[in-house]
Amino acid sequence: MLNALEVFTPVIVGLMVGVEFSVAFVINRILDALPGNNGLRGRAHGGRMLGAVMPFWYIGSLVLSAVWAIAGWNTAGAGLVVIAAALLIVSVVMSILLLVPINNRGKTWTPENAPEDWKEQMNRWDRYHYVRVAVIIAAFTLLVIARG
Template sequence: MRIRLVQGAALLSTGALAGAFGYGAANLVPTFNAVPLDMRLSFHAQLMQMNGITMQGAMGISALSALVLAAVTRGASRWLAGGAGLLALASFLITRLGNVPINGRIKQWAATSAPADHAEILARWEAFNYARTGTAFAAFALLILLSLRRSHSAHDPNARP
Protein backbone atom coordinates (compact mmCIF):
# COMPACT_ATOMS: atom_id res chain seq x y z
CA MET A 1 0.00 0.00 0.00
CA ARG A 2 2.85 2.40 0.87
CA ILE A 3 4.49 1.83 -2.52
CA ARG A 4 1.21 2.56 -4.32
CA LEU A 5 0.80 5.86 -2.44
CA VAL A 6 4.35 6.94 -3.24
CA GLN A 7 3.89 5.84 -6.84
CA GLY A 8 0.64 7.81 -7.05
CA ALA A 9 2.32 10.92 -5.65
CA ALA A 10 5.19 10.54 -8.10
CA LEU A 11 2.84 10.10 -11.06
CA LEU A 12 0.64 13.01 -10.03
CA SER A 13 3.47 15.43 -9.40
CA THR A 14 5.50 14.57 -12.50
CA GLY A 15 2.34 14.63 -14.62
CA ALA A 16 1.46 18.08 -13.29
CA LEU A 17 5.03 19.25 -13.86
CA ALA A 18 5.17 17.92 -17.41
CA GLY A 19 1.75 19.39 -18.13
CA ALA A 20 2.67 22.82 -16.80
CA PHE A 21 5.97 22.92 -18.67
CA GLY A 22 4.31 21.51 -21.78
CA TYR A 23 1.63 24.20 -21.70
CA GLY A 24 4.32 26.85 -21.31
CA ALA A 25 6.39 25.50 -24.19
CA ALA A 26 3.41 25.03 -26.51
CA ASN A 27 1.44 28.17 -25.66
CA LEU A 28 3.28 30.74 -23.55
CA VAL A 29 6.57 30.84 -25.44
CA PRO A 30 4.91 31.36 -28.85
CA THR A 31 2.70 34.03 -27.28
CA PHE A 32 5.75 35.71 -25.73
CA ASN A 33 7.24 35.87 -29.22
CA ALA A 34 4.05 37.23 -30.82
CA VAL A 35 3.55 40.29 -28.61
CA PRO A 36 5.58 43.50 -28.37
CA LEU A 37 8.78 43.16 -26.32
CA ASP A 38 7.66 45.48 -23.49
CA MET A 39 4.47 43.44 -23.05
CA ARG A 40 6.43 40.18 -23.04
CA LEU A 41 8.88 41.45 -20.46
CA SER A 42 6.16 42.71 -18.11
CA PHE A 43 4.08 39.56 -18.42
CA HIS A 44 7.13 37.29 -18.20
CA ALA A 45 8.35 38.99 -15.02
CA GLN A 46 4.94 38.67 -13.34
CA LEU A 47 4.42 35.10 -14.47
CA MET A 48 7.81 33.98 -13.18
CA GLN A 49 7.11 35.62 -9.83
CA MET A 50 3.89 33.60 -9.55
CA ASN A 51 5.56 30.41 -10.81
CA GLY A 52 8.52 30.68 -8.45
CA ILE A 53 6.98 28.76 -5.58
CA THR A 54 4.54 26.50 -7.41
CA MET A 55 6.86 25.22 -10.13
CA GLN A 56 9.86 24.75 -7.88
CA GLY A 57 7.59 22.97 -5.40
CA ALA A 58 6.29 20.70 -8.16
CA MET A 59 9.85 19.92 -9.25
CA GLY A 60 10.88 19.18 -5.67
CA ILE A 61 7.89 16.92 -4.99
CA SER A 62 8.43 15.15 -8.33
CA ALA A 63 12.10 14.45 -7.63
CA LEU A 64 11.56 13.48 -3.99
CA SER A 65 8.59 11.18 -4.59
CA ALA A 66 10.30 9.41 -7.49
CA LEU A 67 13.52 8.95 -5.51
CA VAL A 68 11.56 7.62 -2.51
CA LEU A 69 9.82 5.23 -4.90
CA ALA A 70 13.24 4.09 -6.12
CA ALA A 71 14.30 3.48 -2.53
CA VAL A 72 11.28 1.29 -1.73
CA THR A 73 11.22 -0.78 -4.93
CA ARG A 74 13.70 -3.17 -6.49
CA GLY A 75 14.90 -4.35 -9.87
CA ALA A 76 13.77 -2.54 -13.01
CA SER A 77 11.20 -0.54 -11.02
CA ARG A 78 14.02 0.93 -8.95
CA TRP A 79 15.91 1.94 -12.09
CA LEU A 80 12.83 3.50 -13.70
CA ALA A 81 11.88 5.43 -10.56
CA GLY A 82 15.47 6.49 -9.95
CA GLY A 83 15.79 7.70 -13.54
CA ALA A 84 12.55 9.64 -13.17
CA GLY A 85 13.81 11.22 -9.95
CA LEU A 86 17.08 12.25 -11.58
CA LEU A 87 15.22 13.70 -14.57
CA ALA A 88 12.95 15.71 -12.26
CA LEU A 89 16.05 16.88 -10.42
CA ALA A 90 17.53 17.87 -13.80
CA SER A 91 14.41 19.98 -14.47
CA PHE A 92 15.00 21.72 -11.16
CA LEU A 93 18.69 22.32 -11.83
CA ILE A 94 18.06 23.59 -15.37
CA THR A 95 15.48 25.98 -13.95
CA ARG A 96 17.61 27.22 -11.04
CA LEU A 97 20.86 27.51 -12.97
CA GLY A 98 19.50 28.47 -16.41
CA ASN A 99 16.06 30.05 -16.36
CA VAL A 100 16.04 31.78 -12.96
CA PRO A 101 19.10 33.98 -13.56
CA ILE A 102 17.64 35.09 -16.90
CA ASN A 103 14.28 35.71 -15.22
CA GLY A 104 16.08 38.14 -12.89
CA ARG A 105 17.46 39.99 -15.89
CA ILE A 106 14.04 40.06 -17.55
CA LYS A 107 12.57 41.57 -14.39
CA GLN A 108 15.18 44.35 -14.57
CA TRP A 109 14.48 44.92 -18.26
CA ALA A 110 10.75 45.19 -17.58
CA ALA A 111 11.50 48.08 -15.20
CA THR A 112 14.07 49.74 -17.50
CA SER A 113 14.81 48.55 -21.03
CA ALA A 114 16.20 45.47 -22.73
CA PRO A 115 19.85 45.44 -23.83
CA ALA A 116 20.90 45.19 -27.47
CA ASP A 117 21.57 41.43 -27.13
CA HIS A 118 18.19 40.68 -25.53
CA ALA A 119 17.12 38.36 -28.39
CA GLU A 120 20.08 36.04 -27.73
CA ILE A 121 19.37 35.98 -24.01
CA LEU A 122 15.67 35.28 -24.55
CA ALA A 123 16.59 32.50 -27.00
CA ARG A 124 18.82 30.99 -24.29
CA TRP A 125 15.90 31.17 -21.83
CA GLU A 126 13.74 29.33 -24.38
CA ALA A 127 16.40 26.64 -24.87
CA PHE A 128 16.54 26.07 -21.11
CA ASN A 129 12.74 26.00 -21.04
CA TYR A 130 12.58 23.32 -23.74
CA ALA A 131 15.29 21.30 -21.97
CA ARG A 132 13.46 21.32 -18.63
CA THR A 133 10.21 20.49 -20.40
CA GLY A 134 11.89 17.49 -22.03
CA THR A 135 13.32 16.21 -18.76
CA ALA A 136 9.92 16.61 -17.04
CA PHE A 137 8.16 14.67 -19.82
CA ALA A 138 10.84 11.97 -19.74
CA ALA A 139 10.44 11.62 -15.95
CA PHE A 140 6.67 11.29 -16.34
CA ALA A 141 7.10 8.74 -19.15
CA LEU A 142 9.39 6.58 -17.00
CA LEU A 143 6.86 6.59 -14.17
CA ILE A 144 4.05 5.69 -16.56
CA LEU A 145 6.19 2.80 -17.82
CA LEU A 146 6.86 1.71 -14.24
CA SER A 147 3.14 1.90 -13.47
CA LEU A 148 2.23 -0.13 -16.54
CA ARG A 149 4.84 -2.75 -15.67
CA ARG A 150 3.58 -3.01 -12.08
CA SER A 151 -0.03 -3.17 -13.26
CA HIS A 152 0.85 -5.92 -15.74
CA SER A 153 2.79 -7.90 -13.14
CA ALA A 154 -0.08 -7.60 -10.65
CA HIS A 155 -2.33 -9.45 -13.12
CA ASP A 156 0.27 -12.00 -14.21
CA PRO A 157 1.38 -14.36 -11.43
CA ASN A 158 4.42 -15.41 -13.50
CA ALA A 159 5.67 -11.84 -14.08
CA ARG A 160 8.50 -10.29 -12.04
CA PRO A 161 7.87 -7.00 -10.17
Protein backbone atom coordinates in the same frame (compact mmCIF):
# COMPACT_ATOMS: atom_id res chain seq x y z
CA MET B 1 2.07 3.55 0.93
CA LEU B 2 3.76 2.25 -2.22
CA ASN B 3 0.45 2.19 -4.11
CA ALA B 4 -0.19 5.82 -3.17
CA LEU B 5 3.30 6.83 -4.35
CA GLU B 6 2.80 4.96 -7.63
CA VAL B 7 -0.33 7.02 -8.31
CA PHE B 8 0.49 10.36 -6.69
CA THR B 9 4.02 10.78 -8.10
CA PRO B 10 3.13 10.47 -11.81
CA VAL B 11 0.16 12.78 -11.29
CA ILE B 12 2.32 15.50 -9.70
CA VAL B 13 5.10 15.10 -12.26
CA GLY B 14 2.57 14.95 -15.10
CA LEU B 15 0.95 18.20 -14.01
CA MET B 16 4.40 19.82 -13.87
CA VAL B 17 5.12 18.54 -17.38
CA GLY B 18 1.84 20.03 -18.58
CA VAL B 19 2.58 23.45 -17.12
CA GLU B 20 6.14 23.52 -18.45
CA PHE B 21 5.04 22.24 -21.87
CA SER B 22 2.38 24.95 -22.09
CA VAL B 23 4.93 27.61 -21.09
CA ALA B 24 7.30 26.42 -23.82
CA PHE B 25 4.90 25.88 -26.67
CA VAL B 26 1.85 28.05 -25.94
CA ILE B 27 2.29 30.86 -23.43
CA ASN B 28 5.70 32.12 -24.56
CA ARG B 29 4.62 32.04 -28.20
CA ILE B 30 1.55 34.10 -27.34
CA LEU B 31 3.66 36.57 -25.33
CA ASP B 32 6.24 36.86 -28.10
CA ALA B 33 3.50 37.73 -30.60
CA LEU B 34 2.17 40.65 -28.54
CA PRO B 35 2.90 44.12 -29.88
CA GLY B 36 5.52 46.39 -28.38
CA ASN B 37 6.98 45.42 -25.04
CA ASN B 38 3.87 43.62 -23.80
CA GLY B 39 5.59 40.27 -24.22
CA LEU B 40 8.38 41.49 -21.93
CA ARG B 41 5.84 42.47 -19.30
CA GLY B 42 4.12 39.09 -19.58
CA ARG B 43 7.37 37.16 -19.34
CA ALA B 44 8.46 39.21 -16.31
CA HIS B 45 5.15 38.53 -14.56
CA GLY B 46 5.29 34.84 -15.47
CA GLY B 47 8.85 34.67 -14.18
CA ARG B 48 7.77 36.09 -10.85
CA MET B 49 4.69 33.92 -10.52
CA LEU B 50 6.08 30.59 -11.72
CA GLY B 51 9.50 31.32 -10.23
CA ALA B 52 7.86 31.30 -6.80
CA VAL B 53 6.06 27.97 -7.32
CA MET B 54 8.23 25.81 -9.55
CA PRO B 55 11.15 25.22 -7.14
CA PHE B 56 8.76 23.48 -4.73
CA TRP B 57 7.19 21.51 -7.58
CA TYR B 58 10.53 20.34 -8.99
CA ILE B 59 11.99 19.44 -5.60
CA GLY B 60 8.71 17.86 -4.48
CA SER B 61 8.60 15.71 -7.63
CA LEU B 62 12.17 14.63 -7.04
CA VAL B 63 11.47 13.77 -3.39
CA LEU B 64 8.36 11.76 -4.30
CA SER B 65 10.32 9.84 -6.93
CA ALA B 66 13.16 9.15 -4.49
CA VAL B 67 10.75 7.93 -1.80
CA TRP B 68 9.02 5.70 -4.37
CA ALA B 69 12.40 4.30 -5.48
CA ILE B 70 13.34 3.50 -1.88
CA ALA B 71 9.93 2.13 -0.88
CA GLY B 72 9.67 0.00 -4.00
CA TRP B 73 13.31 -1.02 -4.25
CA ASN B 74 12.46 -4.73 -4.68
CA THR B 75 9.69 -4.19 -7.23
CA ALA B 76 9.87 -4.66 -10.99
CA GLY B 77 9.80 -0.97 -11.91
CA ALA B 78 12.33 0.27 -9.34
CA GLY B 79 15.08 0.76 -11.92
CA LEU B 80 12.84 2.95 -14.04
CA VAL B 81 11.92 5.05 -11.00
CA VAL B 82 15.60 5.51 -10.16
CA ILE B 83 16.31 6.66 -13.72
CA ALA B 84 13.31 9.01 -13.56
CA ALA B 85 14.61 10.45 -10.28
CA ALA B 86 18.04 10.92 -11.88
CA LEU B 87 16.41 12.80 -14.76
CA LEU B 88 14.56 14.99 -12.27
CA ILE B 89 17.92 15.72 -10.62
CA VAL B 90 19.21 16.78 -14.04
CA SER B 91 16.20 19.08 -14.45
CA VAL B 92 16.83 20.68 -11.04
CA VAL B 93 20.53 21.19 -11.79
CA MET B 94 19.68 22.65 -15.20
CA SER B 95 17.19 24.98 -13.57
CA ILE B 96 19.64 26.22 -10.95
CA LEU B 97 22.62 26.63 -13.27
CA LEU B 98 21.00 27.73 -16.53
CA LEU B 99 17.41 28.91 -16.24
CA VAL B 100 17.09 30.55 -12.81
CA PRO B 101 19.85 33.13 -13.40
CA ILE B 102 18.13 34.34 -16.56
CA ASN B 103 14.71 34.22 -14.90
CA ASN B 104 15.96 36.20 -11.89
CA ARG B 105 17.10 38.97 -14.20
CA GLY B 106 14.04 38.82 -16.44
CA LYS B 107 11.44 38.96 -13.70
CA THR B 108 12.66 42.46 -12.74
CA TRP B 109 12.59 43.89 -16.25
CA THR B 110 10.20 46.56 -17.41
CA PRO B 111 10.17 48.30 -20.78
CA GLU B 112 12.10 51.12 -19.12
CA ASN B 113 14.94 49.07 -17.60
CA ALA B 114 15.27 46.01 -19.83
CA PRO B 115 18.71 45.51 -21.37
CA GLU B 116 19.17 45.84 -25.12
CA ASP B 117 19.64 42.09 -25.46
CA TRP B 118 16.56 41.04 -23.47
CA LYS B 119 15.09 39.14 -26.42
CA GLU B 120 18.32 37.20 -26.91
CA GLN B 121 18.36 36.34 -23.20
CA MET B 122 14.75 35.15 -23.39
CA ASN B 123 15.57 33.09 -26.49
CA ARG B 124 18.45 31.47 -24.57
CA TRP B 125 16.06 30.73 -21.67
CA ASP B 126 13.61 29.21 -24.15
CA ARG B 127 16.28 26.91 -25.64
CA TYR B 128 17.32 25.67 -22.19
CA HIS B 129 13.67 25.27 -21.26
CA TYR B 130 12.98 23.08 -24.32
CA VAL B 131 15.72 20.71 -23.16
CA ARG B 132 14.39 20.74 -19.60
CA VAL B 133 10.88 19.95 -20.86
CA ALA B 134 12.27 16.97 -22.80
CA VAL B 135 14.05 15.76 -19.64
CA ILE B 136 10.95 15.96 -17.46
CA ILE B 137 8.79 14.34 -20.16
CA ALA B 138 11.26 11.43 -20.17
CA ALA B 139 11.09 11.23 -16.36
CA PHE B 140 7.28 11.29 -16.43
CA THR B 141 7.18 8.58 -19.10
CA LEU B 142 9.45 6.33 -17.04
CA LEU B 143 7.29 6.85 -13.94
CA VAL B 144 4.17 5.89 -15.87
CA ILE B 145 5.85 2.78 -17.30
CA ALA B 146 7.22 1.83 -13.86
CA ARG B 147 3.68 1.93 -12.49
CA GLY B 148 3.02 -0.96 -14.87
